[in-house]
Amino acid sequence: MKVAIQFEAQLRQVAGTGNAEIDLPESSNLLAALEQFTSSASNELRDRLFTQEGTLQASVIVFVNDQPVPSQSANVHVLNAGDMILLLPPISGG
């Protein structure tokens, strides 16, 4: 199944794109989707999305279909075909 990923701000710069599509096995969870996407990405993108322990960085705000998903639920949040993952990095420019 295909799901879309959208990156904003610094993540868009590090990912080199604002939009991506990934092909996943059915019933993949959110954490697995981001692991698969970043397996071929730069270390910098991986470091911005994941902690050393392999969990999602709590300061990246994650939405699926515009609904918030707490970072600690990423491994149990099952995705469906056509889902849109939105990743907002922390910004503080004043």
Next chain:
Amino acid sequence: MTKSLSDLSDAERARYEWQMWTPDVGELGQQKLKAASVLVSRLGGVGGTVAYYLAAAGIGKLVLAHAGNVKPSDLNRQLLMTTDWLGKPRIESAERRLQQLNPNVEIHTTGENLSEGNAAALVGEVDVVVDAAPLFDERFAMNRAAVGQEKPLVECAMYDLDAQLTTIIPGQTPCLSCIYPDDPPTWKREFPVFGAVSGMVAAMAAVEVIKLITGIGEPIAGKMLWVNLRTMDFRKLPIARRSDCPICAGVNDSACR
């Protein structure tokens, strides 16, 4: 508001006439703005522009915090800083510009940035708080103080051509620590910015303050506006409280409107 409403002078009516034409503002709304006090933390591209619009709108008292001296690199976006004030305190430049625009506004300044040490006292002086600091530790100090004193807090921030805005109502909405439970490890104080981008989110933050004080419209509470000016996409996204938030978990929604 903590201060009682007072009549407008003829000069004030003349100055604010066009905004008092806003049907649900009127003279009473202007009296509310006159009685209100607002803290703005840092007067950079975002905070300085918020303060400028709030002074223009006739907020009674502005409490302003910003350290350091004016540098050439401030001047592409920090509209309260002027070339003739290079090397001199930013807070003086800001106060001077605001008083030139509107001498009716009472201005309290501190030449320090917000910190855990001064946040509670500064927040204690005002009705509404605007957070436009470029560092998360300053934002977290302000969030802690605003939630502790149950004062509404307008959070506005930008990076590059992206910006975000939310209004925190303690006890009702997520607080900043609900949104960012950890200190973001990757944020750097220097960031790409055009003044037109910081000014855009600042103008929206000033509107949020005006809405909170006059009671018109609905503040962006419990939602985050994310703006991408590269694509002109504006999205309003729901955000959630954390039941284990160390800052706001015990705060219930009684005192705030």
